[in-house]
Amino acid sequence: MPDTNKPLWDLPTRLCHWLIVICIPLSWWSAENENYELHEWLGYTVIVLVVARIAWGFLGSRHSRFADFLVGPRAVTAYLRGRGSVSAGHNPLGGWSVMALLSLLLLQAVSGLFNSDEVFFSGPFYYGASVSVRDAMGLVHEWAFDLLLALVCLHILAVLYHQYGRKEPLLQAMVRGSAEGRSGKAAPVPAWRALVLVLLVALVLWGLLQLAPPPPSMMW
Numbered sequence: 366m367p368d369t370n371k372p373l374w375d376l377p378t379r380l381c382h383w384l385i386v387i388c389i390p391l392s393w394w395s396a397e398n399e400n401y402e403l404h405e406w407l408g409y410t411v412i413v414l415v416v417a418r419i420a421w422g423f424l425g426s427r428h429s430r431f432a433d434f435l436v437g438p439r440a441v442t443a444y445l446r447g448r449g450s451v452s453a454g455h456n457p458l459g460g461w462s463v464m465a466l467l468s469l470l471l472l473q474a475v476s477g478l479f480n481s482d483e484v485f486f487s488g489p490f491y492y493g494a495s496v497s498v499r500d501a502m503g504l505v506h507e508w509a510f511d512l513l514l515a516l517v518c519l520h521i522l523a524v525l526y527h528q529y530g531r532k533e534p535l536l537q538a539m540v541r542g543s544a545e546g547r548s549g550k551a552a553p554v555p556a557w558r559a560l561v562l563v564l565l566v567a568l569v570l571w572g573l574l575q576l577a578p579p580p581p582s583m584m585w
């Protein structure tokens with residue numbers, strides 16, 4: 366029986382993951398359907414979740430911390446050659462793919478703040494940016510999404526390979542916290558800390574959005 370008192374993935378880490386999984390297809394769908402109000406709110410949600418997850422990488426439970434799963438190139442190579450010790454959480458390669466996913470998610474959402482469809486909707490910082498920054502952010506927003514899609518496909522394929530090819534219960538652990546042979550090694554940090562963190566990050570984002578310059582028509 367897995368030790369449910371010591372989950373591999375604490376509740377905040379799991380909630381953050383599955384909320385991001387909901388937000389990304391909806392972000393794509395809302396952009397395709399020009400529902401930019403929804404698109405904007407989904408983007409802000411992703412920013413808050415990702416920034417809070419990054420902070421949780423320093424303050425969260427043992428296996429959610431970056432120190433638990435980020436290892437140097439030698440350890441990654443050893444893992445790929447089937448040697449070296451592997452943490453109970455993300456494997457050495459998986460750890461870096463987590464960082465790539467989080468960075469791309471942040472780049473995607475932040476570039477959106479400077480983006481515009483030039484008809485119905487502009488991100489809050491569009492009017493404060495120079496033309497070259499606007500152009501660059503427009504390209505980043507487009508390309509980061511293609512890259513994100515590719516990485517998410519790889520991520521899902523890797524999860525399925527471990528789950529069904531190597532019979533490791535990754536999915537059960539990401540849903541329930543732990544699974545047979547996939548328990549944590551320490552009690553989790555209280556989840557309310559994550560809530561405080563999310564509220565703090567949301568407050569800072571709200572504060573930054575207040576600094577956004579108004580659209581030209583509203584400037585007298």
Ligand code: HEM
Nearest residue numbers: 378382385386389454455456459463466517524535536539
């Ligand atoms: C938009 C799509 C997705 C994104 C951006 C994404 C991103 C991530 C990230 C950042 C992590 C690391 C979790 C953490 O430490 O905080 C992760 C882990 C994980 N994801 Fe996803 N994910 C996506 C879709 C999915 C889907 C559809 C599945 C199910 C098939 C899935 C299954 C998992 C599992 C099982 C883990 C834990 C892996 C392990 O045990 O090392 N993900 N994902």
Ligand code: HEM
Nearest residue numbers: 392393396405408411474477478480481482488506507510
């Ligand atoms: C993770 C969050 C986000 C995802 C996955 C995402 C995804 C997308 C996608 C797939 C498109 C259509 C492709 C394109 O034309 O570039 C798009 C367009 C757009 N997004 Fe986002 N976006 C996100 C966040 C944001 C945010 C936070 C804002 C601004 C508040 C924003 C503003 C826009 C705008 C204005 C467009 C239209 C661009 C155009 O027509 O050229 N996005 N987004």
